[in-house]
Amino acid sequence: MTFIKNGILSFMSTVKILVTGACGQIGTELVTALPNKYGLNNVVATDIHDRCQMRIDGPCYTLDVLNSEALDWMVETLGITQIYDLAAVLSASGEKQPLQSWDLNMKGLLNVLEAARKYKLDKVFWPSSIAVFGPDSPKASCPQNALTDPTTIYGISKVAGATPALTRACISLIRVLARRLDLCVPRY
Ligand SMILES: NC(=O)c1ccc[n+]([C@@H]2O[C@H](COP(=O)([O-])OP(=O)(O)OC[C@H]3O[C@@H](n4cnc5c(N)ncnc54)[C@H](O)[C@@H]3O)[C@@H](O)[C@H]2O)c1
Secondary structure, eight states: OEEEETTEEEEOOOOOEEEETTTSHHHHHHHHHHHHHHOGGGEEEEESSTTHHHHOSSOEEEOOTTOHHHHHHHHHHHTOOEEEEOOOOOHHHHHHSHHHHHIIIIIHHHHHHHHHHHTTOSEEEOOBOGGGOOTTSOSSSOOTTSOOOOOSHHHHHHHHHTOHHHHHHHOSSSEEEOOBOOOOOOOO
């Protein structure tokens, strides 16, 4: 399929999504749901663990988001247009290994933002968390712009990562959606 952009005839670039941390709780749901909308071959599941291969029908690769060269290579080679960055160390595990948690949650995000800048991606999705709130945050009907006073390294990294200044400093023109997920999914 072709289309005209800036007066130039181009091949239609379909949405091509790369999901990091795709073997996790949110990722496994997403890589099942997204292909219904974008097609099986347009959703690329990646995770540091190769157990993904057993669980996911579409394309699946081993990728450590801390390895920026590998991430860049994959984005460029596969023609990725959007990234859902789900690779993270969550609360309980994060507190046991705070430095690794900070590194993954922040450097992983920065690598993704940098790849988005370099390869001019359309969108980056990065989930925030209720962990950004703490003892002084409102207990009921907590608004999106409520005081954030996280008490965990996980929550602190989510506050830092969602700072508009950080995304502005890293990239422009690219839509970064840092959504705070209003859910608490039970872990099995
Ligand atoms: N689960 C929830 O209820 C919830 C709520 C709010 C926000 N979130 C956010 O959603 C995202 C995903 O959460 P989840 O519950 O699926 O987490 P999870 O712990 O189930 O999955 C995280 C995945 O990241 C992978 N990973 C770890 N290190 C990696 C690395 N270096 N490179 C690539 N992948 C790596 C892990 O193998 C794992 O599969 C996180 O950013 C989390 O903060 C989750």
